[in-house]
Amino acid sequence: MILTKQSIQTIEEISLDDYLTHYAEQHFEWVEGRLVALSPIHIKYDEVVVYLRILLQAYFEIKKTGRIVGEPFVLRLPEYPNRRREPDIQVILNDNPNELKETYMDGAPDICIEVVSPESTRRDYGDKFQEYETGKVAEYWLIDPVRQESHFYRLSENERYQSQAIDEAGYYQTLKLPKLKFHIPTLWQAQLPGPSVVVKAIQDMLSGD
Secondary structure, three states, X not given: OOOOHHHHOOOOOOOHHHHHHHHHHHOEEEEOOEEEEOOOOOHHHHHHHHHHHHHHHHHHHHHOOEEEEEOOOEEEOOOOOOEEEOXXXXXXXXXXXXXXXXXXXXXXXXXXXXXXOHHHHHHHHHHHHHHHHHOOOOEEEEEEOOOOEEEEEEEOOOOOEEEOOOOOOOEEOOOOOOOXXXXXXXXXXXXXXXXXXXXXXXHHHHOOO
């Protein structure tokens, strides 16, 4: 059954088994027994998600240090047993101590990436920020095409997120992905680079490895 935001209002509560069996693949999250509809896809949102997936897939094709999974792949954080999120992208490194199962990540990935839409602003900046921080997701990236803003948070020694700076040239670099230089202004272009351009850029960054 395909559900809409209107139809889920009639559902009082569903079990985790029902959610995983019937609704997870329909782009819903599960929060305290209730379904949360994810944002409808629009052009800019979709372009940014696809660009990020190509970028990271190209990186891991060369580096072989991890992988990515994307929505509707489910995330389970032990600190929130009654919630299941579906981050736009999860980055999972090979040395991550948690378990990547067939249909969900059991424990914190190394990076969660959310591309913000008008409908998801409060959830991405608020609820998910708190959950990912408490759940010890090492980095949380918020990419906001509507506001043309990006925010990068990294867990500090006291297990709180600290905002990370972008350099003067507009690049963000994370210790989790050595040699990857993520150029933020590219995200706001009217037309994002295609796969061949992205792959070539990653090859140039990692040349000599």
